[in-house]
Amino acid sequence: MGRRDPVSVVIVGGGTAGWSAAAALARLVPGGADIRLIESADIGIVGVGEATLPHVRQFIQQIGIDEAAFMRATHATFKLGIDFRNFGRIGDSYIHPFGTFGRDLAQVPFHHYWLQRRAAGEEADIGQFSLAVQAARAGRFQLPRETDLSLASSYGYAYQFDAGLFGPYLRDFACQHGVTRTEGRIVSVERDAESGDVASVTLEDGTRFTADLFIDCSGFRSLLLGDALEEPWEDWSHWLPCDRAVAMPTASPAGEIEPYTRATALGAGWAWRIPLQHRVGNGYVYASAFIDDDSAAEGLRGTAEGAALADPRILRFRAGRRRRSWVGNVVAIGLASGFLEPLESTSIYLSHMAILRLVDLFPFGGISPADRAEFNRLVDMEYDRIRDFLILHYHATTRDDSPFWDHVRTMQVPDSLAEKLELWRATGRVARYGEGLFFEPSWVAVYCGQNVVPDRWDARAALPDQPVLARALDRLKQEIAAQVQAMPGHRAFLERETRRLAHAG
Amino acid sequence: MPGSAREPLGTIAVVGDGPTGLVAAIALRRALPRCAVTVIPTPADPAALADWTAALTPRSNAFLRQMGIEEGMLAARAGASLRLGTELAGWTSGQSRAVHPFGAAPPPEIAATSVSAALALADRFALPSDDPASPLSDIDYGLRLNPQAYTRALGALAAHLGVTRSPSGFAAATGDTSGGIAGLRLASGEDVTADLFVDCSGPASLVAQGLPSEPHIDWSRILPVDRLLIPPTTGAPKLTALDRITATPLGWRGEVFGRDGTHALFAASIEVGSPEAWVEAAGFAEAAVIPLAPGRRDRLWQANVICLGDAGVRFEPLHWLNAALVHAQVALLIELLPGRDLHPLERNEFNRRAAAMADRARDFVALHYHAPTRPEGAFQDYAAGLALPDTLRLTIDEFTRRGRLPFFEEDVLPRDAWVFAMASLGIAPGPTARSVTLTPAARTALIRGHEARAAAAVQSALPYRDWLAAYLQSAR
Numbered sequence: 001m002g003r004r005d006p007v008s009v010v011i012v013g014g015g016t017a018g019w020s021a022a023a024a025l026a027r028l029v030p031g032g033a034d035i036r037l038i039e040s041a042d043i044g045i046v047g048v049g050e051a052t053l054p055h056v057r058q059f060i061q062q063i064g065i066d067e068a069a070f071m072r073a074t075h076a077t078f079k080l081g082i083d084f085r086n087f088g089r090i091g092d093s094y095i096h097p098f099g100t101f102g103r104d105l106a107q108v109p110f111h112h113y114w115l116q117r118r119a120a121g122e123e124a125d126i127g128q129f130s131l132a133v134q135a136a137r138a139g140r141f142q143l144p145r146e147t148d149l150s151l152a153s154s155y156g157y158a159y160q161f162d163a164g165l166f167g168p169y170l171r172d173f174a175c176q177h178g179v180t181r182t183e184g185r186i187v188s189v190e191r192d193a194e195s196g197d198v199a200s201v202t203l204e205d206g207t208r209f210t211a212d213l214f215i216d217c218s219g220f221r222s223l224l225l226g227d228a229l230e231e232p233w234e235d236w237s238h239w240l241p242c243d244r245a246v247a248m249p250t251a252s253p254a255g256e257i258e259p260y261t262r263a264t265a266l267g268a269g270w271a272w273r274i275p276l277q278h279r280v281g282n283g284y285v286y287a288s289a290f291i292d293d294d295s296a297a298e299g300l301r302g303t304a305e306g307a308a309l310a311d312p313r314i315l316r317f318r319a320g321r322r323r324r325s326w327v328g329n330v331v332a333i334g335l336a337s338g339f340l341e342p343l344e345s346t347s348i349y350l351s352h353m354a355i356l357r358l359v360d361l362f363p364f365g366g367i368s369p370a371d372r373a374e375f376n377r378l379v380d381m382e383y384d385r386i387r388d389f390l391i392l393h394y395h396a397t398t399r400d401d402s403p404f405w406d407h408v409r410t411m412q413v414p415d416s417l418a419e420k421l422e423l424w425r426a427t428g429r430v431a432r433y434g435e436g437l438f439f440e441p442s443w444v445a446v447y448c449g450q451n452v453v454p455d456r457w458d459a460r461a462a463l464p465d466q467p468v469l470a471r472a473l474d475r476l477k478q479e480i481a482a483q484v485q486a487m488p489g490h491r492a493f494l495e496r497e498t499r500r501l502a503h504a505g
Numbered sequence: 506m507p508g509s510a511r512e513p514l515g516t517i518a519v520v521g522d523g524p525t526g527l528v529a530a531i532a533l534r535r536a537l538p539r540c541a542v543t544v545i546p547t548p549a550d551p552a553a554l555a556d557w558t559a560a561l562t563p564r565s566n567a568f569l570r571q572m573g574i575e576e577g578m579l580a581a582r583a584g585a586s587l588r589l590g591t592e593l594a595g596w597t598s599g600q601s602r603a604v605h606p607f608g609a610a611p612p613p614e615i616a617a618t619s620v621s622a623a624l625a626l627a628d629r630f631a632l633p634s635d636d637p638a639s640p641l642s643d644i645d646y647g648l649r650l651n652p653q654a655y656t657r658a659l660g661a662l663a664a665h666l667g668v669t670r671s672p673s674g675f676a677a678a679t680g681d682t683s684g685g686i687a688g689l690r691l692a693s694g695e696d697v698t699a700d701l702f703v704d705c706s707g708p709a710s711l712v713a714q715g716l717p718s719e720p721h722i723d724w725s726r727i728l729p730v731d732r733l734l735i736p737p738t739t740g741a742p743k744l745t746a747l748d749r750i751t752a753t754p755l756g757w758r759g760e761v762f763g764r765d766g767t768h769a770l771f772a773a774s775i776e777v778g779s780p781e782a783w784v785e786a787a788g789f790a791e792a793a794v795i796p797l798a799p800g801r802r803d804r805l806w807q808a809n810v811i812c813l814g815d816a817g818v819r820f821e822p823l824h825w826l827n828a829a830l831v832h833a834q835v836a837l838l839i840e841l842l843p844g845r846d847l848h849p850l851e852r853n854e855f856n857r858r859a860a861a862m863a864d865r866a867r868d869f870v871a872l873h874y875h876a877p878t879r880p881e882g883a884f885q886d887y888a889a890g891l892a893l894p895d896t897l898r899l900t901i902d903e904f905t906r907r908g909r910l911p912f913f914e915e916d917v918l919p920r921d922a923w924v925f926a927m928a929s930l931g932i933a934p935g936p937t938a939r940s941v942t943l944t945p946a947a948r949t950a951l952i953r954g955h956e957a958r959a960a961a962a963v964q965s966a967l968p969y970r971d972w973l974a975a976y977l978q979s980a981r
């Protein structure tokens with residue numbers, strides 16, 4: 001082993017994806033890579049993307065960022081899950097938590113016992129058996145315990161932060177760790193005639209940069225992978241028809257800060273509400289085939305609470321991905337590689353996952369086709385599984401109040417999802433994979449939250465003496481309630497450590 | 506519509522009364538205490554490797570505990586002793602010796618002896634610790650068992666749990682009109698029906714024979730061994746923490762050093778040598794030659810029949826993975842326990858996951874024939890010329906190029922076992938971001954830290970013999 005010549009890397013784009021990649025490579029491949037990042041203030045960043053998943057914690061920990069400092073810099077709050085409103089049916093609300101439901105008994109997952117009690121007319125809400133859900137509903141927060149099997153370790157958490165501040169925070173961090181930043185607009189991309197690889201990129205002022213490896217983080221433009229290499233686009237808009245969003249920040253309301261993101265289904269899509277320390281992010285993700293921009297902005301104004309801090313801003317996108325993310329010497333990360341709408345806050349995760357894979361496969365000694373194939377295999381798998389999970393949110397509904405919901409309710413879903421649904425309906429089971437993002441509790445949360453109740457479930461749920469089972473569930477509920485009671489409010493918890501606060505003295 | 510719990514399986518017929526069938530029966534009966542579980546004896550078949558392998562891997566410890574098959578009982582009644590791994594002799598060159606231990610591998614950036622291997626090389630033993638700070642948290646162990654005593658102990662436990670043993674043996678299986686099994690005919694002439702049939706009858710797969718024919722996935726172009734030589738008696742007992750697999754020019758010899766005796770076997774290929782030559786290479790006085798057709802059924806669960814052990818998957822017992830695979834598949838069956846209304850999609854889910862387990866065990870075995878160097882020998886030459894499955898190719902390639910082990914669903918071997926296998930075969934990891942960027946000082950510190958950990962573990966452990974004596978004393 002031993003030291004080798006550093007690989008020269010040019011990262012194109014300085015949004016969340018670009019600066020995350022720069023920071024991670026600087027920290028995880030120290031001395032192994034010469035890193036330059038090119039960004040253009042004129043073009044700017046997409047500037048949304050504020051709700052995250054628990055993986056983001058591992059990411060920032062792994063690259064050595066202090067949580068409190070990061071939360072302070074990005075005005076972050078804690079997130080325990082997402083409150084989905086009006087999805088299965090108008091008036092419904094359920095939380096998809098970063099956590100589990102109940103406890104397994106005799107090797108049978110808890111939800112089978114819950115289904116059994118539910119059929120007996122009790123326990124309509126499985127959320128009562130999740131500490132994360134109950135804490136979220138109560139507006140409370142406490143750090144989970146890490147290792148034991150107690151209730152206090154039955155959940156995880158993520159952050160809600162300001163997308164406009166995350167990139168700059170990472171920029172400072174990455175530059176401190178040796179990343180070179182270049183401001184300027186790339187006007188041309190030169191390719192090697194023989195290999196087809198990208199040889200260099202040239203800025204408006206004529207400066208040209210060559211590299212062994214180019215990381216395309218140029219956002220929806222996909223400057224290298226899409227424009228220059230013309231990697232085909234795989235379109236998923238027939239399953240995920242939302243293709244626009246209108247975003248508008250509002251002032252924070254007084255009182256408690258919700259430790260969760262809200263997703264409220266509307267006539268032609270859904271609206272997010274992401275509470276930060278200093279403001280609330282709002283947006284309406286909609287399908288332009290079913291509603292026009294003005295009506296969407298109107299719809300957002302109608303649901304967003306609090307005084308608007310800016311005019312509504314419209315963003316355009318498509319659901320799908322480039323067929324391959326790594327082609328030649330170009331690896332696309334972030335919006336440049338593909339897009340799945342933010343319903344489950346998966347986009348930043350997908351960037352971070354891709355970055356860590358790239359670190360694993362970092363091309364010391366040259367890129368081999370096997371690196372590319374492996375990277376693409378892993379990225380595809382993540383995209384495909386998340387895609388199915390997102391489609392479920394739209395498809396599992398009885399809503400028939402608008403053409404949009406009629407479309408998604410009746411559309412043909414991918415076979416991979418149709419089989420999962422059928423297995424769930426017939427047996428109450430969730431197909432199990434060790435890899436991927438969403439595991440059994442997540443599927444159970446959405447199925448149950450959107451009223452997809454199985455016809456049949458595990459025979460063993462009927463074996464225990466039912467009054468005994470009922471008492472056990474009662475006790476669990478009480479335990480959870482007592483723990484929630486003992487937690488501080490989310491705001492109080494945030495303020496307990498002033499190092500976390502953006503506007504602390 | 507509120508739905509309901511499924512009607513539980515009312516009757517299960519387990520065909521085969523070796524350890525595979527008995528473990529399945531015990532697990533099913535524990536899961537469904539009101540289900541009538543009947544074990545139907547079949548003639549003992551020495552080719553049923555999952556029944557006769559005398560060694561288990563660490564993964565089985567938790568499984569057996571969960572099924573209420575206590576280690577103490579196995580020590581008292583099934584001749585159990587504990588092992589820290591396996592010595593590989595002659596696999597990379599005629600004289601090579603390497604230890605393939607259980608437990609945690611050393612930090613990937615350094616080439617070092619693991620804590621388990623350090624214990625084994627010092628001929629010492631200690632139980633693993635739960636405390637991550639303790640060096641003993643790096644070790645793990647597997648069980649050795651006396652197959653006959655183990656079978657009797659399982660039989661007694663099954664009876665105690667209310668599993669019925671049919672007095673009359675299996676005679677025939679009759680198909681039904683929907684592609685399943687309608688019932689079994691016993692030697693007594695009696696007929697048996699059941700909601701579910703579990704075929705644990707060994708390679709004869711007696712129940713599955715009654716099903717419409719099922720594609721068989723042939724592994725004979727991947728795994729070289731298709732003949733096994735088993736001597737009629739066990740050798741002298743030997744008290745040691747390591748078992749041994751020795752490569753010879755005509756095949757490999759496996760030795761499990763039980764406290765009841767040494768369980769030896771010799772694995773060969775019909776393509777290389779002759780029965781006489783094999784017996785000589787094995788160093789056996791005499792031995793029965795048993796054919797083995799490596800491969801598996803395409804679907805291990807078909808209609809109302811689930812095939813476990815050699816009835817479903819057959820492969821050479823390198824590292825004695827056959828019973829480990831059975832345990833993983835029984836655990837899967839308990840997880841996905843069907844109701845009386847067997848559903849095709851849950852069969853698919855079982856089949857997907859059970860097949861992934863089997864294929865990964867196959868890859869692990871096949872890996873041993875693709876070391877960068879090999880000893881001289883016709884068997885080694887033949888084996889090295891066999892096909893490399895894509896999944897194994899990817900594993901070796903990623904490891905040698907980038908020092909990583911790609912994840913595979915349902916791998917029955919823990920990641921560290923792959924690391925140890927690579928190391929014991931002389932397959933070096935490629936550069937990783939961590940290894941390349943590690944400073945010499947940091948590397949030295951890592952090595953020192955690890956060596957201190959291993960030394961501390963050896964210090965705190967007892968000589969294997971003493972430890973085992975105390976262990977057996979307390980198991981009585």
Ligand SMILES: Cc1cc2nc3c(=O)[nH]c(=O)nc-3n(C[C@H](O)[C@H](O)[C@H](O)COP(=O)(O)OP(=O)(O)OC[C@H]3O[C@@H](n4cnc5c(N)ncnc54)[C@H](O)[C@@H]3O)c2cc1C
Pocket residue numbers: 012013014015016017018038039040041043044045046047048049050051052163184185186187217218219220221223245283315317333334335336342345346347348349351
């Ligand atoms: C409506 C909406 C809501 C979202 N919500 C969430 C969410 O809640 N959670 C989540 O995880 N994700 C969310 N996302 C996704 C998230 O915004 C992105 O994953 C994240 O911001 C990463 O974007 P990026 O860095 O790939 O692209 P961008 O932020 O667009 O950055 C592109 C960069 O490339 C540079 N660039 C482009 N062209 C050139 C050029 N020619 N020369 C030089 N530089 C150039 C730009 O200047 C910029 O620096 C959301 C996305 C949308 C559209």
